[in-house]
Structures are given as C-alpha cells and as structure tokens.
Amino acid sequence: MERLFIANRGEIAVRVIRSARELGLRTVLAVSEPDEKSRAAQLADEYRLIGPAPASKSYLDQSAVLAAALDSGCDAVHPGYGFLSENARFAAAVMEAGLTWVGPSPEAIELMGDKARARDAARRAGVPILKGSEGAVGHGEDLLAEGREIGYPLVVKASAGGGGRGIRLVATEQELVPTVEVAQAEARAAFGSADVYLERFLGRARHVEVQILGDGQDAIHLGDRDCSMQRRQQKILEEAPAPALPDAVRERIQQSSVELARECHYRGLGTVEFLYDPESHEAAFIEMNTRLQVEHPVTEMVTGLDLVREQLLVAGEGKLPLSQDQVQFRGHAFEFRLNAEDPASGFMPSPGTLERLDWPGGPGVRIDSGFVAGSVVAPFYDSLLAKLIVWDASRAEAIARSLRALDEVDVEGVKTTLPLLTALIQRPELRDVEHHSKFIETTPGLLGDVA
Template sequence: MKLFIANRGEIAVRIARTAREMGIETVLGVSEPDAESLAARTADHYVVVGPAQATASYLNQDALVTAALEQGCDAVHPGYGFLSENADFARKVAEAGLTWVGPTADTISMMGNKSLAREAAANAGVPVLKGSDGPLDPEADAVGIARAIGYPLVVKASAGGGGRGIRFVHDEGELLETIEMARGEAAAIFGDPTVYLERFVEHARHVEVQVLGDGTNFIHLGDRDCSMQRRSQKVLEEAPAPNLPDAVRATIRESSVALARQCGYHGAGTVEFLYDPGNHEAAFIEMNTRIQVEHPITEQITGVDLVREQLLIASTRSMSISQDDVHFSGHAIECRINAEDPSHHFFPSPGTIRSLDWPSGEGIRVDTGVEAGSVVSPYYDSLLAKLAVHAADRDAAIAATLAALEATHIEGVKTTVPVHLALLARPEFAEVSHHSKFIETAADLMGAK
C-alpha cells in the first residue's frame, strides 16, 4: 500500500509514523505554507495541493484525489476534521479506485444526518433521548410534539455536528420562532434545513465509546469522558469515564458495538452519549465516523494502536484483535493544547514558536505537529499538541498531568496550558461533579467566557 494523507498537523504526523512502522509508504498533501512543516518532513513524500486557504487545499476534493492518483497512491487516510466525515469525498476516493481508510460513504452519510443516526441507534437498541420521531415536518404540530417531550429541549440540525446547529428552547413561547431560526441557519450552514427536537439534559456529562469494525467483526475499546468543553468543543478528555455505574458502562459499550454491527462498520468510530448523573441514564448523541482527536488515551489504557488497526482494516479487510484481546489498564488524561489566549476570550494566537519544551517520562505522550521555529497559521485550527498522560489510577493521572503541564514551556504564542492547570486543580474535576457546561460556569477561573 502507498498511502495518501489528506490532512495536516499532529494527526498527519501520527498517521505517517504508524504507516512507516508498518512499512507503508506515505505521501502528504499540503498547502503551500505547510510545505515546511513537521508533518511534511515526517511523511516519505509531500505534494502541494493548493494555497493556504483550506477551501483551496485541504478541502479541495478534486485536487486531493488528483494528487493521490498522480503520486501512485492506493489509499487515502483523511485523519479527523476537514473532509474526514464528508461522504462525497469518500465516494470520490472510492470511484477513483482508491481505498478509503474508514467506513463506506453510505455509512458516513447516514451517521452524518443526526436524525437518521438517531433512528439507526434506536433500531440497534442504543438508548436515545426522548425527541421527535425523525425529522420535524414543517406541517407537523411542533407545539404538541414539544409538550410530549417536555421543556427545556433543543432544536438540532439534522446535518449539524461539532456543537453547531443547536438551539435551546426553554418554554413554549419561544418554540416556533426558534424552530424557524434553526431551519434557516441549518440551510445556510449545512445546506439542509431539516431539524428535529430532543430533550435537553441539564448538567449532563459527555461520554463516548470507541469501536472498531472490519465488516464482519465488531468490538469496543472502552469509554472516555469528554465533559470538559468550551462552547461544545472538547478541551480535556479522560479514559475510562469515571464514576459510571457498571450497568450504564455495560449498556453504552454493548449497544455501541450493536450499532457498529448494524451498520456493517469498517474502521474506527466513536459513539457519543449524554450521561445524566441525576437519574443514571445515558442516551445517544451521535456517531463520529473517523479517528477521534482523543484516541491516544484509549490507546494508553488498552495498548492498541488505533491507526494501525485502521490501516489493517483498509488493506486486509480484517483487524488484528478480538474483544477478548482488549484489556484495560490504569487511567489516562488528555489535554488539548491550543494556541489561544484565555485572558482575551480565547482569541487565536498565531505566530512563530520561538522555543518549545515538552515533558517526557513514563506514561507521558505528546502528539504534536509543531516544533521550535514552526509558524502557527491563522488559517487553520489552533491545536498545537495533545498531552496524554497515563498512570495507575485517576488520582495518580491527575497529579502526573499537572506535573507534565508544569514542565511544558512554549514561547512565541499564547497557549491554553494555564486553563488545563486550573481545570485539573478544581475540586469539581476531582469529584467528577463537572459537566459539559462547567467551563462556562467557571468564568472567574478561566479569565473569559
């Protein structure tokens, strides 16, 4: 196999290194400014696919497919973000005779439509939140449906994702106007005005299950907690999810595998849930049909290389492990370190990294796409690195992560390291009483909302 990597930054470095260990030659598609990047030097070859603007490079489907073919590649790995969950791109890759490292375009399309995904989850026995029965028909009795669900509730864009396309409704008086606004926004942002209604769980935790499938065999690799979020974007994750009742943990793991089986899933995927600590119930949110940003902590507690399994499934149609081979050890925490200024409303902080020191030692892993001298571009996501720390138990992992953050030194750009130090020191995190809106409620600590 000769692999084309359609991404950038730390995930491109991550894929290239695992591919090299497997004896797979790699070609990285880069934008013009990324030709000097660490990722470009890590891959065996690179090819410029367009200018700095993502729409003309990393999101240019035709340019990426053409580059992969011209370089003699056999397969395309999309990483995460960009086109990783774009069914049209997956279909173009397959139609060009290339292997898509991931599930089929039809699976991506179904899971990308949140109302269809919700229906598929319910059919697989995955617990779902009370909500409208599929997409909300413009002629339907929205008021009656909402009363049956109960307030507060959320209006969600069927094509939404990543925290976008969601509007909250607190009472009946604002329902119809909110639905119309949500439909307009969904049409403008996603090209699809379809929305649905779902019960809103206040102070919910965000938990998820990592799954793998090769079309015949389907397994889980445990769960993660991603409740530390800012504006629905994950900030800090841990594995396994702490303080989950055994029955809830078993339900989300087993039902996630059932959903993967129902889809005939190929590759790595993540089934996401809202967990209500008040009534000890978890309910389906969505399925991400790609490798997750937070996959390193699952690798740390299982010893399984998820990118390796992705490449094996794509090349041989078979993964190397069964459920009986998956064993869990210790606890892991991941901090997403971004080039942002927390004291100024988390504004991006582009610039040149003058110096950089990462921590090292037992249990410490740093996935990064930057080094001293790297230019942090304003054109792309501000993620600099993922610091993942593994220890014997959760308390030890918290202490080790705090020490690793203290040993992290980055000059030239502002970073979110101080935010992570503050979050990990909070008693709410230690007690697992935090939730997905916790950061917004701790504005005094964060320095900004």
C-alpha cells in the first residue's frame, strides 16, 4: 500500500490523512465542488473532484468515486464512516478493480448489514441477544403470535437499517399490524428492503459498545464505550470505558464480541453494540457496525492506540498488528459532538460561515475537526463541526476537565449544540450514571434550558 484514496470529507478525512502520512502513505482525497477549499483538501497530497454538492452526485456516486481512485493511481481506498463505508457492493467493486479495501469483506458487511441475519450470527457466537423474532416477521396471526411471545412494549426494526433509523415503538397488540405495515413501507423506501423484525424494548437502557479489531482469522477487543446520551437516536456524547458496568457484564460483552468477529471472519475495525439494563444487569446485542465509528477517539485516548493506523496496517499486512495482552487501558475519556444545529429548535441544522472558531487546549484535550475560521458549513452534509475529546486519570477528573474545555469553545456565525453539551456534562444523572438512551428527550425542560 503506497497511495491511499480517501472517499470521505470533513473531520474523518483529516483524521485518516494524518495517520496515513505518518505511515509514509501519499493521500488522494475525493472532494465535491463545495469541498475544494476544505481543510481536508488542503492537507491531502492531492484531491480529485468527483461531482457537485449533493452527496448523491458526489460522495455516494460509486462509479465516480472508484474512477477517481483508479485515475489517481491509488492502490487502496479508505471509506471513513457514513457515505459508502458500509456498502458491500462498493467494497466488492473496489476489490474487483484490484485495490485494497480498508475495511471488512463485502460478505461481512452484507451479513451485519442485515440486522436479522446479524442476530442469528450473534446467537451462534454466544453473544447475548434480546428476545425477538427469528428473521423477518410474517403476517396476520403469525405476526400477532410473535408479538405475544416477545411481549409489549416492543420495537419494529428494519432488517437493513442502521444509525438509529428504521425503528418504531409498539406499546400494545392493537398497534402492531399497522406499525409493521408503516415500517415495511419506510424500510423499502429508505433501504431497498421491506424486511423488518421484532425485538423486546428496554425503556431505560444504556447504550454500550465494544470496539473490535480483526484480521479475518483472529480478533481482539479494544475495550468498551458508553454512548447513551443521544438525540433522535443519534449519539451526541460518548465515554470510555463504559462506567458502572459490572465486571461480569463487561467481560461477557467483550469476549462475545471477539467471538462474533471470529464467527464472521471479520477484518479491520468494527463495533458491536449492546443495550444494557442497569436493573437486571442484562446486556443484549443490537447490531454490529462494520466501519470506523465517529466515537473512536475515546478508545484511542484510553488505550494510547491510533485506531486508523491499526486499521491501515491490518488492510496492508493482512494480520493483527498487536495481541490482546498488548492492549492496556488507562484513565477515562469523553467525546462531545459539536454540531451546527439549534437544540432549542428541534436540532434544526444551522449552515453558514464560521466567523470565529477558537478551540480549547491544555493537557488531555483534543479537537478533531475539518473546519477553520472562515470555513462555510454547507447545508448538503452532516452538521458535525468538531469532536472535542477530553481525557483524565479518573472519570470525575475527566468531567471537570471537560467542563473547562467546553467553556473555552468559541464559535460565531452558526448556532451549535455547545449549550446542550455544557448542560449535559453538569447533570447529576450523568455524574451518577443514571442517564439512559432516552434521557435527552424525556428530561423535562432540558432543551428549554439551553435556548
């Protein structure tokens, strides 16, 4: 591997460029027309224009992206996260063109992309799973019988869904059939497949996940994270390691995640996600994300590892670059996703020009961003401005340092989620680990307080 094509934008493109250059790789970046003057385009050795602003005509245009990678003489493609990162067809096309795909095999992507099949694979690997339907649901009385067997409330999930999309809550049996019909129509429109399945609902559960790294034969874990602070089922604040997790639960989800990676011959970085019920101490499999996660920096902070570097080494050398006993954990880290959104107005996007942009510094403070002062936040893409990552020796110290770092952030020109992040890190529920994945939307007055 000598020339790496990066099929992404923003902070993750910057992140990959830095790790690649430290490994001596030249980088070529895919850019849309609005991104030609971006920070990532400035840092890459070269860039290739792949299309106009809409993602469907640029970053999601598989033929344009692959043609640019081949035309630029690259021998590998890194998809980042989002866009084409979990597209099995694109991964296969990259490999068929003779390029190295920095990610899992198309077969593993396809398997884990089908949430019903992923549940079956998890069951075979000994991963704890929530009670639910065996594969896609049926119709009529069969569907109602499945609902009674699982119990209410339950959730309907799109088999091909992901990222918190394609999920609907069902409180009673009377709601099941119409909800499934609506979910099937939505799933067909959004994911190209109408298959949905049922799963028991945990109302006040925490969202925990395990980072794994595999080479197609063996696998290791790189610890766990808690991603329970979410809005609209999208993560906004993460931490590592997952706090207040019983040792037995932590060991089980870590080891079973490794077994799942081995079961599907997983290569590269992946994340196995769970719901954890603090009352019953039950952890249950949700899904496996077959890519680099947005929240990977908190794992880097507590392990001292460069996860993108490890990902590139596995792709290039075909074997794990380190063993499980070489992975050491130290301290505690938080990640705050600073988005150009208005929390007081339903998280409406807030595009515009960044008239001022000052980031915090000091020991244990890191900023991952694709923007500088004067940059334009375009309305065409994800609203993420930056990730503020904070580390300290203990969770309490990391909370104190986070509050100081958030206070130093200064952004002018767009509205941001900074007031919400500042409010969340001060909540006693977070300090005492009493928060859950529905905390933001079920806490009265929280969003009003940050107006």
